[in-house]
Amino acid sequence: MRKALITLGLLIGGGTAAFIAAAPAVAQPATAKRSYDIPSQRLDLALNSFAEQSRLQIMFDPALVRGRRSAALQGSFLPSDGLRKLLAGSGLVAARGAGGVYMVKSGQGGGDTSLSTGEGAATGSVSNDAAAMAGTQDMVGEIVVTAQKRSENLLDVPSSVSVVGSEQLERFNATQLSDFAGYVPGFIVAGGGIPGAARLSLRGIASNTSATVATYVDEVPLGSSSSYGDRGSLSLDLFPYDVARVEVLRGPQGTLYGANAMGGLLKYTTVLPDANAFEARLGADLFDIGGSGSLGWGIRGAVNIPLATDVAGVRLSYFRQRNPGFIDNRATGEEDVNVGRQEGGRIALLLRPAPDLSLKLSAVRQNLDYDGGTAITVTLPDRRPVDSGLSRSDVLPTPYRQRLTVLNGTIDWDLGGLSLVSSTSYARSHTNSRGGFADLLPIFGIIGALNTDNRMTKFTQELRLVSPTGASFEWMAGGFYTRENYRIRQTGDAIFPDGTPADAFNPLLDAGQPSRYVEYALFGNATYRLTDRLELGGGLRWTKDRQLFGQTNTGFLFNPADPTSVLTVETRASEDVVNYMASAQYRFGRDAMLYARVASGYRPGGPNIVFPGAPAKFDSDSLTNYEAGIKSEFWDRRARIDLSLFYIDWKDMQVVLTTPSSIPYFVNASEKTISKGAEFSAQLVPVEGLRLNVNMAYTDATIRGDVPGLRARAGDRVPNVPRWTASATADYFIPIGPDLDLTFAAGYRYVGERRSRFTSDPVGVDLGDYGILDASMSVSTGVWTARIYARNLADKRGFSTDGGAVAGGFRNLAIITPRTIGIALDTRF
Numbered sequence: 001m002r003k004a005l006i007t008l009g010l011l012i013g014g015g016t017a018a019f020i021a022a023a024p025a026v027a028q029p030a031t032a033k034r035s036y037d038i039p040s041q042r043l044d045l046a047l048n049s050f051a052e053q054s055r056l057q058i059m060f061d062p063a064l065v066r067g068r069r070s071a072a073l074q075g076s077f078l079p080s081d082g083l084r085k086l087l088a089g090s091g092l093v094a095a096r097g098a099g100g101v102y103m104v105k106s107g108q109g110g111g112d113t114s115l116s117t118g119e120g121a122a123t124g125s126v127s128n129d130a131a132a133m134a135g136t137q138d139m140v141g142e143i144v145v146t147a148q149k150r151s152e153n154l155l156d157v158p159s160s161v162s163v164v165g166s167e168q169l170e171r172f173n174a175t176q177l178s179d180f181a182g183y184v185p186g187f188i189v190a191g192g193g194i195p196g197a198a199r200l201s202l203r204g205i206a207s208n209t210s211a212t213v214a215t216y217v218d219e220v221p222l223g224s225s226s227s228y229g230d231r232g233s234l235s236l237d238l239f240p241y242d243v244a245r246v247e248v249l250r251g252p253q254g255t256l257y258g259a260n261a262m263g264g265l266l267k268y269t270t271v272l273p274d275a276n277a278f279e280a281r282l283g284a285d286l287f288d289i290g291g292s293g294s295l296g297w298g299i300r301g302a303v304n305i306p307l308a309t310d311v312a313g314v315r316l317s318y319f320r321q322r323n324p325g326f327i328d329n330r331a332t333g334e335e336d337v338n339v340g341r342q343e344g345g346r347i348a349l350l351l352r353p354a355p356d357l358s359l360k361l362s363a364v365r366q367n368l369d370y371d372g373g374t375a376i377t378v379t380l381p382d383r384r385p386v387d388s389g390l391s392r393s394d395v396l397p398t399p400y401r402q403r404l405t406v407l408n409g410t411i412d413w414d415l416g417g418l419s420l421v422s423s424t425s426y427a428r429s430h431t432n433s434r435g436g437f438a439d440l441l442p443i444f445g446i447i448g449a450l451n452t453d454n455r456m457t458k459f460t461q462e463l464r465l466v467s468p469t470g471a472s473f474e475w476m477a478g479g480f481y482t483r484e485n486y487r488i489r490q491t492g493d494a495i496f497p498d499g500t501p502a503d504a505f506n507p508l509l510d511a512g513q514p515s516r517y518v519e520y521a522l523f524g525n526a527t528y529r530l531t532d533r534l535e536l537g538g539g540l541r542w543t544k545d546r547q548l549f550g551q552t553n554t555g556f557l558f559n560p561a562d563p564t565s566v567l568t569v570e571t572r573a574s575e576d577v578v579n580y581m582a583s584a585q586y587r588f589g590r591d592a593m594l595y596a597r598v599a600s601g602y603r604p605g606g607p608n609i610v611f612p613g614a615p616a617k618f619d620s621d622s623l624t625n626y627e628a629g630i631k632s633e634f635w636d637r638r639a640r641i642d643l644s645l646f647y648i649d650w651k652d653m654q655v656v657l658t659t660p661s662s663i664p665y666f667v668n669a670s671e672k673t674i675s676k677g678a679e680f681s682a683q684l685v686p687v688e689g690l691r692l693n694v695n696m697a698y699t700d701a702t703i704r705g706d707v708p709g710l711r712a713r714a715g716d717r718v719p720n721v722p723r724w725t726a727s728a729t730a731d732y733f734i735p736i737g738p739d740l741d742l743t744f745a746a747g748y749r750y751v752g753e754r755r756s757r758f759t760s761d762p763v764g765v766d767l768g769d770y771g772i773l774d775a776s777m778s779v780s781t782g783v784w785t786a787r788i789y790a791r792n793l794a795d796k797r798g799f800s801t802d803g804g805a806v807a808g809g810f811r812n813l814a815i816i817t818p819r820t821i822g823i824a825l826d827t828r829f
Contacts, residue, residue: 034276035310036082037358038073039414042470043090044153046070047104048144050086052244053272054079058094060104061637062155062591065092066532069470074355076276076310140633140640140683140691147247147267149256149476150469155631158537158583158595160250160644160679162187162695166271169240171731171745171776172789173285173824175298175321175342177266178800178816179791182749182772183727184248185679186697190720190801192814193374194400195342196366197431202250203646204675204701204721205263205623209654209666210603214253214261217268217364219423220408221460221482225259226517226547226606227618227654227666229456229486241281241302242317242346244269250679251625251646252601254579255539258480258521262601262623271302272360273350275313279304280829287822290795291326291390293336296822298322311352318345326818327374328391337397340370356414368402375803375812383768383799386810390818393806395497396449398435404428419466421478427458436806446502448509450492458484464523477524488513494556507563509555517604519545525581533588539581546574549607557663558611571607573617592632600624603654606666614665621668623650638685648675657709671705673718693729703758712758720801722752722769739781747774756802765811770798772816787824795819 038049043065051058056079071088083094083102094102143154143163154161162184174180176195181187188206191198199206200213210227223229246268253261280303287296298321306313320343325336344366351359377392378385386393408425431454436447464478492509494502525539550570556563579602585595605620629644652668659665677699684692701718703710717723729747736742750771757764773794778787795818803812 034079034082034274035076035352036073037352037355037414038070038086039419039468040070040072040470041468043068043070043087043092045144045151045469046073046086048153049151050083052144054082056083057101058083058104059101062153062633064106065090065104068092140637140685145245145247146269147249147253147265149464150466150474152469155591155593155633155640156585158535158585158593158597158629159627160629160642160646162248162250162681164246164248166240166243166245169243169246170826171743171778171787172747172774172791173287173298173787173822174240175319180246182725182751183693183695183729183747185681185695185727186250186677186699186725187248188720188722188725188751191373192801192803193338193817194340194368194370196368196402196404197400199720200263200266201721202248202264203625203648203677204699204718205648205650206701206718206720207603207654208656208719211260212263212603213266214257214259214264215266216257217406218270218362218408219410219421219462220406220425220427221257221458222406222427223260224456224458224484224486224517225482225519225545226484226486226515226604228488228513228515228549228606229454229484229517241283241300241319242270244271250644251597251627251648252579252599252623254599254601255523255525255541255581258523258541258543258579259519259545259602259604262603262621270346270348270362271315273313273315273348274304274306275308275310275350275352276306277304278306281826283824283826285822285824287820289324289326289820290818292324293326294324296322296324313350315348315350316346319343325371326390327372327376329394330377330387330391331393331395337392338370338372338374340368343367356416358412360408360410360412362406362408364404364406366402366404368400370400372398373400373803373814374800374817375814377806377810378813380765380811383766383813389797390815392812393810394436394812395447395495395499396434396436399433401430401432403430417468419468421462421464421466423460423462425458425460427456429456430454446494446496446505448492449495450490450509453489455487456484458482472529473526474528475524475526478522480519480521480523482517482519484517486513486515486517488515492555492557505556505563507555509557510553511555511558512552513550513609515547515549517545517547517606519543519604533586535585537581537583537585541579543577543579543602544574545577545604546572547604547606548572549609551609567610569610571610571616573605573607575605575620577602577620577622589632591634591637592630594630595628597627598624599627605654605668609663609665611659611663611665613659614663615667618654618666619652619668621650621652621654623648640683642679642681644679646675646677646679650675653703655710667709669703669707669710669712671703671707671714673701673703675699675701675718675721677701689733689735691731691733693727693731695728696724696726698724710758711761711763713760716759716761717755719757719764720754720767722754724750724752726750741780741782743776743778743780745776748772749774751798765802765813767799767802767813770796770816772796772798783827783829785824785826787826789822789824791820792817793819793821 068090073086094104178189181189188201189198205212215222249265253265282301284299300319302317304315323340325339327338328335329337346364348362406427411422413420434451460482462480467475490511494505494508521543523541527537529535553567559565579600581599583597602622605618607617625648627646631642633640650673679697681695701721706713727749732744734742753769754767755764772792774791776789798816799813801814
């Protein structure tokens with residue numbers, strides 16, 4: 001089977017696909033009634049909302065709909081009737097053409113003739129529309145984003161945003177963030193090869209304390225806000241059946257998302273339940289990873305069940321995947337020591353007890369069990385693997401276990417011109433990891449065996465009032481509250497390289513660290529349209545946080561003279577912070593927009609561990625981002641470009657230092673850091689069916705003064721931040737029959753050279769650069785889709801993070817996943 005997979009993968013290797021961020025979704029048949037709740041608003045936004053809810057593919061010229069408003073649409077309708085009612089009074093009509101795609105155009109002789117052919121009409125029965133529709137596959141398509149807590153056309157958002165759609169995820173069977181992050185300009189995922197346990201960075205804002213990129217699932221914030229809890233390494237990997245799209249906002253989003261959004265935002269928007277249509281999806285795949293001793297597999301399924309027409313619907317999903325190991329442990333003789341298992345599910349309930357009121361309830365569960373990460377042992381400085389190319393030398397096993405549960409209830413109430421949104425969520429995570437840390441006494445070869453058990457609960461409540469979208473003056477005001485509790489316990493023993501205990505140094509470590517983080521915030525923003533071309537916007541957020549940190553320490557590392565003594569301490573810290581945002585955007589030409597934006601962001605400080613030499617607390621760090629950009633569509637909407645320039649002034653950067661006995665503590669860098677650069681993305685449809693994407697980012701993030709404690713000198717680059725990232729994709733769609741389509745796709749993603757620590761730090765490691773080629777080919781009947789895919793087709797060896805020193809003076813470096821070739825089969829009914 002493995003040989004068959006590899007052979008088939010090589011046969012399609014020259015072919016090709018990857019995700020195209022601007023690609024519109026494939027039109028789905030829509031013959032059943034669906035429920036809609038779309039207020040009167042700007043027509044382009046209304047059409048985008050209708051397309052999402054109806055699952056129709058709708059094409060329109062932004063210049064044609066600009067300045068027009070939609071009619072309100074509430075109730076249950078056939079998609080054709082709903083679209084006609086939405087356009088009523090606008091002077092526009094919609095005609096159904098090839099592939100079931102609707103084209104909005106100027107009305108001719110009355111608004112009600114636009115859909116007279118009915119849902120089942122053949123393409124040729126629409127007079128003069130077939131020619132118009134023939135060009136719809138030549139357009140880059142519309143993209144709707146909600147990361148600014150409104151439904152907006154991507155071209156109207158005055159900041160740098162990238163979007164990855166669900167179909168784009170499915171084409172490569174992307175089951176974790178690292179599978180597609182390389183196609184988002186400047187987005188870095190630094191992890192040890194374990195999904196859900198990685199650090200994210202944007203625009204050079206990277207740190208080894210708490211998160212600098214906020215992660216949301218719909219209205220739910222994930223991970224801890226403080227530097228304790230998950231230490232900024234908790235992320236969620238949803239499977240494509242659950243994801244409508246993934247949005248990435250670059251630059252600080254502090255006014256809307258508060259703490260930890262100083263680098264940007266990663267937001268998963270999930271698929272809503274449907275109260276009128278039944279849908280079921282099932283899929284499975286089988287894949288091989290280079291160097292593994294077995295095949296990997298995955299199964300997935302989702303079902304949408306209407307419970308009461310127009311009133312209630314429920315959606316359930318489940319996935320399970322086994323990722324084979326491909327790393328051997330030369331120290332113990334074990335093979336494939338990084339086998340991983342992922343399992344998760346989601347249930348979502350949508351209730352509409354009244355036309356102006358909706359309630360969404362959801363629960364997400366994710367389980368991860370990995371025997372180890374993807375680190376291999378290398379020599380330095382050449383990064384040459386020791387022994388075989390896929391092996392490491394760990395005396396101790398390094399398993400990782402994570403359990404994550406997320407609950408949410410969101411109420412959306414139309415108050416007659418204003419919307420009141422309430423989001424209440426509760427999250428619980430439990431992670432456990434084991435492994436070694438550092439050479440404690442190199443002369444004796446003694447190392448520490450460390451077990452970390454981390455439990456976190458997080459309650460959040462957000463309430464906001466939102467004005468109608470599309471008015472000349474738009475505003476939003478709200479409040480936010482979160483309470484996070486952490487229970488962390490670390491236990492450690494000193495051992496020799498052969499695994500026997502070094503009793504003279506035991507107990508080495510037993511540290512309990514219960515802590516709490518509480519935050520209150522008030523926020524608001526507004527946009528005013530001075531003219532049809534010029535808009536001004538601004539926002540403020542006031543935040544107050546309170547923290548409590550407790551510790552109960554015993555062991556040799558804390559008190560070598562009396563390892564059995566116990567130290568119990570409790571410390572507190574609090575602060576008030578104000579973030580702001582101001583923007584201006586100017587439209588010149590029919591489909592072009594120039595914008596400028598200034599925004600601030602921050603990350604909470606907090607109390608420190610009580611230890612000689614460590615400060616009692618560390619401060620919040622903050623930054624100010626200055627940004628300008630241009631967005632434009634041209635060539636009859638066959639092309640789109642997005643260019644942004646940014647300059648970030650980052651003050652009091654938080655970093656981790658360690659005591660001589662390897663106890664970590666937090667400090668603020670005394671010198672500020674400057675990150676400046678540019679991001680560019682372009683989409684092009686040169687001929688029908690072919691879509692091309694190019695993304696590129698340049699980031700120059702350096703510290704501006706000497707910081708001896710960090711072994712950093714002026715001009716040193718920020719760790720783990722490459723100067724260059726880039727990607728290119730191609731997607732070719734070929735209809736080969738009335739109900740049969742063939743798609744080829746390919747993508748290339750490049751990550752430039754990075755260093756694991758500041759440039760002048762001799763302990764740092766040059767991680768080098770790497771480029772990855774992905775490819776896929778699929779055949780679809782509309783009901784069944786068969787796909788063969790390959791990630792890292794050329795089997796390039798790239799390094800993602802530094803895993804630390806190991807016995808013998810070698811180094812463990814985490815590698816990207818070797819060549820993966822798989823086959824997948826999906827069906828929907």
